[in-house]
Amino acid sequence: MLKEHSKVLNGVSQQADGFDPEKALEALRNVPYVRPEDVDDWPEPLPLFREADPPEPYPLEALGPLEGVVREALRVVQGAEALTAAAFLAGASLGAQGIANAGVDGRTYPASLFFLTVADSGERKTELDRLALLPARAWQTAKAEVAALAEEAWRAEREAWEAERRRIQGEKGLSREERAEALKALGLPPARPWSGMFLLSDATTEAIVSALADDWPSVGLFASEAGVFLGGHAMSEEKRLYTISVLSRLWDGQGVERARQGDGKRLLLGRRLSVHLGMQPEVARDLLEDRLVRNQGLLARFLTAWAPQVGPRRYVEEDLTRNPAYIAYQGRLDALLEATAGNVRDDPEARVRGLELPSLPLHPAAKRLYVAFFEYLEAQKTGLGEARAFAAKTPEHAVRLALVLGLFEDPSLTRLGPEHMERGIALAEWYMLEHRRLMEGARVPEPLRRAARLLEWLRERAREGALPIATPDVVRYGPRAVGRTTQAVREALRLLEAHGYVRAHREGRREAWELNPRAL
Secondary structure: OHHHHOHHHHHHOOHHHOOOHHHHHHHHHOOOOOOHHHHHOOOOOOOOOOOOOOOOOOOHHHHHHHHHHHHHHHHHOOOOHHHHHHHHHHHHHHHHOOOOEEEEOOEEEOOOOEEEEEOOOOOOHHHHHHHHHHHHHHHHHHHHHHHHHHHHHHHHHHHHHHHHHHHHHHOOOOOHHHHHHHHHHHOOOOOOOOOOOOEEOOOOHHHHHHHHHHHOOEEEEEEOOOHHHHOOHHHOOOOHHHHHHHHHHHHHOOOEEEEEOOOEEEEEOOOEEEEEEEEOHHHHHHHHOOHHHHHOOOHHHEEEEEOOOOOOOOOOOOOHHHOHHHHHHHHHHHHHHHHHHHOOOOOHHHHHHOOOOOEEOEOHHHHHHHHHHHHHHHHHHHHOHHHHHHHHHHHHHHHHHHHHHHHHHOOOOOOEOHHHHHHHHHHHHHHHHHHHHHHHHOOOOHHHHHHHHHHHHHHHHHHOOOOOEEHHHHHHHOOHHHOOOHHHHHHHHHHHHHOOOEEEEEEOOEEEEEEOHHHO
16 A cells, blocks of 8 residues: 555555556646746746845854764754754753853843744654754653642641631631731741643743743753744733733743732742744745834844755664764753752742842853954844844853753853853854844845745746646635735736746736746
8 A cells, every 4th residue: 555655665666556658658648738928928026036045154163062963963863954953953952041140240131032033844844843852852751740749738738728728717716816826827838840841842922921820940942843833822912012022021031920810910030941943934924024012122022033945865774762972962951950950949939039040140251252243243233134132142142052051061160261152152253154144134125125025936837737727726725825915916017927937918908927937
């Protein structure tokens, strides 16, 4: 049965299946092709807009303790460099954010990193996230089993506490003062133990806050298809400002409010969130153009990359999880998660305060590098255009990246050295240049962007032999992003016509469009 669905297997067993070479050649002769005279009749099409510059080479050597596992993942999984690095950096951030902060002149910088990676389907985002988070998922499973036993004990304690409270409230021989004193002596109800569930994928903003309140004070949001998060309830019109505010405050290391019916509002302190969102290009363009997201500074908090397509790939017959570099990664991430657990407390007051972490100072040599980088960026701001907001936060990104890599290398680190700062600066500068590249590419006027989407659709139709096509059929079957009105579709077609991609001719009373063969 497998052979019936596989061109490769069909080719191997041609003769056994009665393969007819003459029929195959006849089929090939009937495949549509572009004749030279067809091409000569058309002009060379003009670009709709200037293509974005290619990305700078990713500084893999700056990954320090992560370089080995990232290079091995590149060899085996064969994803793009920026995509692969982001997956493992986000995993390291998840472990490091519960260990320590960095302190710079009274400012506190958490080890939390937010990544946004744009990639087409099939570029290995899901597989890379799976590998980067495999140790964390195993640790979470083990923690959940212990937490289930603690939950049973807590329920028994809670029932005993509630029974005693009811007894005090119902005892008739007590005066008002005596009853108040007895309730005070009873104390607060026993704190519910943390569930240890800290990995989220398709969560709403409220679910993120709830997880930080009840499940674990250090949480990771990892979504291979961020359209579920950014295109869903979290970014609906009535929730967008709230989502942006919560994500921004968590990145800043500030407290977030948790409102729950019956409990009122409660400020959650000492919470940490790491993020890696994967996004399809269409969703990414909408986000990069979103004025509210940009003006509120959310994009400046994300380390964003547009991963190029990789291919063709060769199958690598190897289990990466057995690779020494991956085993070392697993051991280090386990150590960080265990150290985080040592910083988590269960008593009610500690639940409110969350993680109380030390702030690691910068070695004087590291501080000099930080200051020099800060002043360099200030001098460059006028030439950074759309990346100015990100440039203002780039020195902090450099410190955070240095902190994550430093703690991943040594969880007992007491200060950030110049070697850590050099790595952080190299990575932060790459992300700044990538941010500028993407923001400049996002400034394409919407009419031209719609025309480009229509052009891609027409190319697909041409390859299927489904052109020419009438204007009403483009309105009915064309890409939704172009519009569903004749006016919108005609505007996009006229733009393509002006740039030499299409031309119209009459089919009876209808206007039909054909595609320039040079544009295929």
